Amino acid sequence: MTDTSNTFVAKSTIKAADLDHRRKINFNIAKYNAVVPKGKEQFAAVDLARERAKNAKWRAIETLDQRLEEFERNFTSRGGKVIWAETAEQAIEEILAICDEKNCKTLVKSKSMVTEEIHLNKALEKHGIESIETDLGEYIQQLDGEAPYHIVTPAMHKNKEDVARLFAKKLGTDPNLTPEQLTLVARNILREKYTQAEIGVTGANFIISDIGGIAVTENEGNARLSCAFPATHIVIVGIEKMIPSILLDNGRTNILQNPKQRESLYCIRCGACLNACPVYKNIGGHAYGTTYSGPIGSVITPNLKGMEDFKHLSYASSLCGNCTEVCAVKINLHELLLDNRHESVEEGLVSFSEKTAWKLWKVASLKRGLMNMGGGNLKNKLVNGLFTGWKKNRSELEFSQKTFNQLWKERHNL
Structure with a gap:
């Protein structure tokens, strides 16, 4: 077993036996599940909407090279600048160059998994630039020195008492504040940061090639403020977010060239597969040791970061198919997990003892x-x-x- 797989097993064992941890994340997932039926009522035909979403992503991914060039032309014609980054290191280098040019001391960020992927906050901190997360869940995690726990709900593993204690420790507030009062504390702090920041950083839900547009959806208002208040707006987005800035590859073309795994690039980061996964419900997000956790993380991480070090994630699944059933763009996640397993065996990434055991x-x-x-x-x-x-x-x-x-x-x- 590799060091990463040993760490995964050790963390998973601890979390699976932590009943308080499981109670918290299952409570929060249950709240999500309770409102899903109401959300589906917005669609006359949910399955048809999922099929259309999948087809839109399929068309974009199959013609990605043309779409990316079209986006660059149209975005540039509107006064923007497109920077291509093949690796996380290149993306960081370009961002730091912009920060230096703009004499940036403070930077505000809206929620973005791709900035977690390239470890942007650590890089900025190293260079003396204050980087503030403005999404409430991300802000809580930043205060606690932790990575996001979930791709949509960063602080899913914390309850209101945990957050109140954290604010009291880090911000000197009353440890008995209600959730509404805690939110107001964060709001007052973040409002001031928006006015101080020289640069705002966001991700993007989609990049739209034919108009050279950036689409950002949110439910807190922080992304709009991160775009509007600072004089400079940097968008960091993976190349797969295209539908019919700094564009990040960071292993995505490895997935693109694999006809079977290409489907995983359809993902819109909605988090539904995590909430449906029995493994995630038991071990939570941090045990995975990767930016993207849950079923989608287990599919793409071995392809983004190397099969040898991360093949174990493809086995962190019962193959029950819950993830595929709830996927908004109908990705066959459990089949892709199985395909990863096949690929790891074909690459010879199986120990002698495991081979012997299966032969016997x-x-x-x-x-x-x-x-x-x-x-x-x-x-x-x-x-x-x-x-x-x-x-x-x-x-x-x-x-x-x-x-x-x-x-x-x-x-x-x-």
């Missing part, structure tokens, strides 16, 4: 005599002796005293 399992499964050999007690001792780690937080594996084959023969006198 195959031999035993193909020979009924071996399957029927020994009673349940013997099998229990053998298997539980081999898989000692299983019993740390779970009951022991238990075999029936007789196999199904033996029971069938007895029932039918065979």
Whole structure:
């Protein structure tokens, strides 16, 4: 196992056994699930809307090279400047150059997963530039020194008491403030930062090629303020956000050139697959150790950052298909996870012990005599002796005293 997979297993084991943590994230996911039916009422035909969304993304991804060139022409003609960054390092270099040119001391950011992907805040801090998250959830996480926990709900693992204690510790407020009062505290602080900032940074939900437009959707008003107050607006966006700035590749063309995995670029970062995933509900976001967690993160991260170090994420799934069922753009997520597993095996990224174990399992499964050999007690001792780690937080594996084959023969006198 690699260091990243060992870390993932260790963190997952801790979080899966943390009942208070599971209670918090399941409470927040339940609140989300409760309003989903009301959201669907906005559509006359939800499945048709999902199909149309998928088709729009399909058309854009299949002609991405043409769309990107068209966007650059139209965006430039409107007075903007497009900067291409192949890697996270190049993106950081370009952003720092703009900050230096504008003599930037303070920068405000709206919620953006792609800025998390390139670790923008750390880079700015290193160069003495104050970077302030203006999304409330992101602001809470920044105060706590933590990465976002969820691609839509950054502080999902915290309850109102956690936030009140954090504000009291970091901002000197009353630890008994209500959620409304806490929000007002954050609002007053952030309003002042908007007026001080020389640069505003946002991501984009979509980039629109035929008009050279940037589309940003939000529900707090912070993105509009981040665009409007500072004199300079930087948009950092992955190239896959195109539909019929600094444009970031950072591994996306690796996915684009894989016909099977290309579908994952349709993702609109809605977070529905995370909320539906039984694995995410048990271990949460930080255990993944990546910018993108949950099913979509497990699909794209091995392709963005390397199969060898991140193949284990493709196995962090029961393949139940809940993620595919709720995906807004109908990405076959569970099939892509399975494809990642196949690819890791084809690349030879399987340990000798795992290969040997599966070979022995195959031999035993193909020979009924071996399957029927020994009673349940013997099998229990053998298997539980081999898989000692299983019993740390779970009951022991238990075999029936007789196999199904033996029971069938007895029932039918065979």
